[in-house]
């Protein structure tokens with residue numbers, strides 16, 4: 001690798017590493033190459049946020065760790081095709097008005113770099129995005145061409161995540177899904193009003209249009225395959241998006257309401273939340289002045305999102321007009337349970353799967369284990385513990401054969417206990 005190419009890789013890796021939409025953990029670059037300085041951000045149609053730390057391992061520039069849907073940790077080469085951009089998103093270091101160093105790969109450079117890193121076992125796949133250096137169709141064609149060449153000419157069998165450039169044509173989006181495992185178009189901000197203010201060249205209509213095209217093409221491909229036609233798979237790992245939290249003034253209710261709608265309407269696999277990190281010092285930018293990124297808020301949003309995706313909660317069950325923000329002291333499922341005493345206690349010997357899922361502290365694995373064990377033998381609290389059921393929070397919300405482990409009729413006191421504001425000597429069991 002020549003020094004020039006190494007510098008280019010550092011520049012384009014640094015510009016891409018904050019995009020959370022591939023669940024990146026951030027990267028550790030041996031080249032140390034964030035040209036805009038530590039904490040600088042963003043760039044790409046997916047821009048992105050949030051260096052969540054690294055594994056502390058020296059790896060080549062651009063290699064980051066990500067998690068798959070089933071919890072496996074994978075390494076990806078995460079880069080921009082180009083950080084040249086015509087747009088002027090207020091929060092992005094690659095906006096047109098920024099004086100950050102610019103660079104662009106060629107298709108062949110990216111293909112050989114990906115293959116070389118793959119052959120050396122540095123990576124299991126590629127995450128590719130880009131600044132908007134030309135018309136959306138031309139940018140999208142470049143990204144698609146890299147994926148096409150990797151699959152067709154280089155025989156690359158690893159994972160590919162391509163960013164969709166909103167405004168690019170249907171044909172290109174449909175072709176991208178034939179080569180990529182996952183596609184993502186980042187919504188970035190929760191309302192059209194915020195997009196107009198902070199990312200004026202972006203359009204919610206175009207972003208949703210791209211998501212709709214992916215969703216439709218995927219549904220059609222799956223339908224074709226069901227009928228045993230010789231149809232190729234389309235983006236088999238689905239599509240995702242990213243929302244920046246705290247750059248604009250929307251409340252959590254607006255954010256999870258949008259996420260809930262996106263899951264339903266476009267069958268998204270994931271919405272990634274990225275705490276806004278201030279990197280642009282421009283008083284006229286319209287960005288809030290904050291001293292640190294709102295990481296706890298981001299964490300609570302992920303918990304609320306989990307409730308919608310896996311526990312069948314509707315967004316309106318989690319927050320309402322009177323409670324527009326998630327509780328910082330307690331997780332959203334516990335808050336829901338405390339607000340719905342009529343749903344508790346849940347009788348472990350009789351409850352169905354859905355009822356078990358609503359108990360704070362019980363997850364899908366515990367619920368399934370309880371149902372399985374219940375068919376084979378009578379359960380007691382010690383038996384629950386042996387099943388691996390964690391009762392630290394659940395103990396206040398369940399009965400077993402009518403017996404309470406801990407009975408609490410005072411929701412305010414229980415709230416204080418669960419949020420750590422009151423110490424309680426737990427009787428009987430030390431779970």
Ligand code: SF4
Nearest residue numbers: 044045047085089092
């Ligand atoms: S489109 Fe916006 S977020 Fe993406 S690189 Fe350009 S300025 Fe940055």
